[in-house]
Amino acid sequence: MTHVESSRLAQIVSPPSAPIRVIPRRRRIGSSDLEVFPLAMSGNVFGWTADDRTTNAILDAYTEQGGNFVDTADSYAAGRSETMIGNWMRSRRNRNDIVVATKVGKSADNPGLRARVLTRAVHASLQRLGTDRIDLLYLHIDDQDVEFEETLLAVDELIRAGKVRYFGGSDHTGNRLIEARIASAQLGVAPMVALQNHYNLVHRTEYEGGLAHVAAQQLLGVMPRFALASGFLTGKYRQKADLARNDRGGEVARLLTRRGLRILAALDSVAAAHEADVASVALAWLLTKPNVVAPVASASGPEQVAALTAAAGLQLTRHQVTDLDRASE
Template sequence: MTGESVPVGRRPVAVTTSPTRITTEQTRAIVGATPAARRQVGPSDLQVFPVALSGNVFGWTADSVESERVLDSYVAYGGNFIDTADSYAGGRSEIIIGNWMRSRGSRDDIVLATKVGKSADHPGLAARAVTAAVEASLHRLRTDRIDLLYLHIDDPDVPFEETLLAVDELVRAGKVRYFGGSHHTGSRLIEARIASAQLGVARMVALQNQYNLMFRREYEEGLARVAADLHLGVMPRFALASGFLTGKYRSKSDLDGSRRVEVGHYINRAGLRVLQALDAVAAEHDSPPATVALAWLLSKPNVVAPVVSASAVDQVFDLVAAVDVRLTRSQLMSLDRASA
């Protein structure tokens, strides 16, 4: 079943927001000692940690040294699901991840996802572009296979049949294990499924679209039903609304240059109402708002693993701790009402 957890008896871990909050190093001995929960990605055999670590900041706001520290910390907490794209930092994100996997000898322990379609070198989803983009990604990632390949865009100028046949060839060659869509509408996902059936080629197993407490309508009023009908595992991107749901940004004066456009439009009455509800629930769990925002996503049907990024190692624990937070029905209703 999509999003089904594999019970492994992971010990719950409390997160404290007090001044004596435990550090990443102190919690590693607690969390890393037992196996982490795993969820199945759609009908595939991929079993992943319920929080995916995005590499979108690697090679950009996080240099290679800090990126490797973030990756090490994530894995120490039981994480195994790394998400990147050929367009992130002009390919540098894939290079950093590839070098890290090679140096740690961890490739077989990682479920590796990347995306094609947006890079400057191989834009779009024409067959030639998809094939060339995957070959380039494999080279940068220093691996012979991509576990989960996303079509990073919907390219209406290219017939789905052409794209699907190109991906299927990569699957048959063992270079891609499974694939999914990103930034696709429900109707286009259905169109892709019909085309896959007619062609007898590999089908999408996953969906990565924007979904969070500040951006619910697109997914809940259309994509959720399609994802359920097509048995797609859902990986919400922008899971923390570009950082707004961390609670760090509550007024215009909190914004720095890099966040001004992305977060600024959330700082209004509606956004502050959501933060107020998050604060209340977070206090009841002795957890930071970001942890609760991710736990809310994990409570939703078909959601397998929200995709989140960390530009510094000390941010990792708040993200992975979401898998141990169980929100009550009352808490879920409070967050739903505040963000409606």
């Protein structure tokens, strides 16, 4: 049974002519007991382009739609993102309702994954988040200057202390994930349960070329990052004149190719059939893929949240998935 089948959704009763919508059930992350909404709200803009008021409004809109999975990192806005999320949880008194994921390894204060640095980074994140535990900790980098054993033992100590519940990788190749699993077994420590990787309709090879097989073997829950390709898969950028509206215009410009426009055309067709946003369809496509639990996407304002969360209740047909697969080959 596939992950999608095991997470079967209950359908909303609707007229025969209406697009199919489903009530999204939470999905389990790998072998953990963490159950999350099938769309993670990224905190990468919090403290950067989103101030406190906007951040609170985005997170409020997300939880109102049933969301419970917030993703951040100690390097986002130099830790400010974690602080803002922590302030929001404290003001809403909802910490126990939220699955908090953060990453360590890239911050200027605590770079790398040596045991003492990693431990210090986690303690700093806990303080900024205003909580006593991190539900899902990602290793934000693959620090090959440090033996896996040292990093894994440090993470396991944090897990045993209750400061981290589960952990995963974020920048690891399939071979390195295999090395980590072997080392975990030899040491008798907690293994990774999750993987956050670059995966979307325009960037498929890295994951589908090998990581997907390893994720399946190791029962890793997959959380695709850059799920909307810096906004390109929202459909807002179709010509060079549109790039001025994007802070990452250079990244999006590289996608304005025949292939990129072909993908947008396929998304347009499916979106029209479902009376949905293009962004919703791009995220829904990810949710049809094996082991994918929750794509990670960000919103610059609360008005954008509904299109993101709608993906969790959008049921694409096999024919539509195939059309999108072919358009993005």
